[in-house]
Amino acid sequence: MKFAKVKTDIPGPKSLALFNEEQNYIAPGIQTIATRSKIAIERGEGNFVYDVDGNRYIDFFVGVGVASLGYNHPVYTKMMKEQIDHIHVGSFTSENRVKLTKLLSEIAIGDLKWSQFYSGGAEAVEAALRMAKSYTKKTEFIGFWNGFHGKTVGVLGLLGDNFKFNLGPLPAGIYTTPYADCRHCEFKQTFPGCNWECVDHIKKKIRYETTNNIAAIIVEPIQGTAGNVVPAPGFLKELRKLADEIGALLICDEMITGFGRTGKMFGTQHEDIVPDIITIGKGFGGGFPMTGVMSRKEIIFAKPFGNPSGSSSSYGGNPLASTAAYATVKTIVEEGLVENSATVGAFMLEKFNKMKQRIPIIGDVRGKGLMIGIELVKGKDSKEKLDKKYTEMVFQECLKRGLIVMGYNADIRVYPPLIVTKEIAEEGIQIMEEAFTYVAEQIKN
């Protein structure tokens, strides 16, 4: 291997000692792959992460797509160092916040040229819900099965899975409905002959379950946590039509799909529609906790959201956060990283699709740009997902060979930094093939 360099058992002795020490104090429930890896990290450089034992990993995870510029990017670190030497916090206007808001308005989808900032993804999603209520004067929301929008109480009801079990009661007026995940169609239909039964179902849901007071439909352009599931083409257009029909807003949660991740500046742009609000975060701050909402003037000015202090927060858009986001977005634009995401992403997708012909446990490969999902199944032509015991093994086999990839369940999620080169991508893919081959052998035996 040229890039990945593993010199110790994983975790190495120094990592394990630190990990074990932390376990005496930290709450359980830290991110699954951190728990499973037991590695302690020391530094990052470009596409690579180094642990405290000196092992170098190719990173196909980057904090769930957060470190969009990779690690230690010279523009990012220079601007951050300069800013922290000047001033880091406070809600006053700062030069980089002005530059950021201007730049965002230039790259915005359609007329969504106004923005406001927060420090967590769920917080931004909640702000979008508040904004939708302020504008429409309506109170109900529709989300999607297997959708993910964060873990705060205000968004829990939008999570279309069992994460919310035992955490009720949930805020009233929130409904979920099947996503256009054609491979696992809840209506047992085949696209395009289905005549959008999943969209039709939303109309039925509104008629039979709601008080017909829908403020917004909220959707991920590609469902990230579900496993980078790409919906049927035209799904967002159908939702746009439906939202207009019922007088609701369309919110696209671009937390993962934004800022080049899918090979376009925003994931929604694969469908040529303009939503009413988008939420942004993760790769937006390049690693700094910086999130936000973007919308058009008449919506973002609606009160009470638009009242003095109605949309703000303690940390949102502070000088350091604004610098992080400005450095990131400016670099994405100036270094052509959206294009790199499209090019290297297409290269990777093709490689994974070829790999699918060779590896019987790969059931599906999908994605756009550098947001790729690989569904592992029990055997060739099966749609039954692989047991956790084996997906854990995939993760460990990758790690041992020097690759970090998000493999805590049967839907492996691949998120290299936007700066990734074909050469580095290829080595990571080769490691994944070795891991899949190993696990497929274990299943056979």
Ligand SMILES: Cc1ncc(COP(=O)(O)O)c(C=O)c1O
């Ligand atoms: C689409 C989407 N929205 C919102 C969130 C919540 O972000 P945070 O974890 O920063 O609250 C996530 C996190 O994974 C996400 O994927």
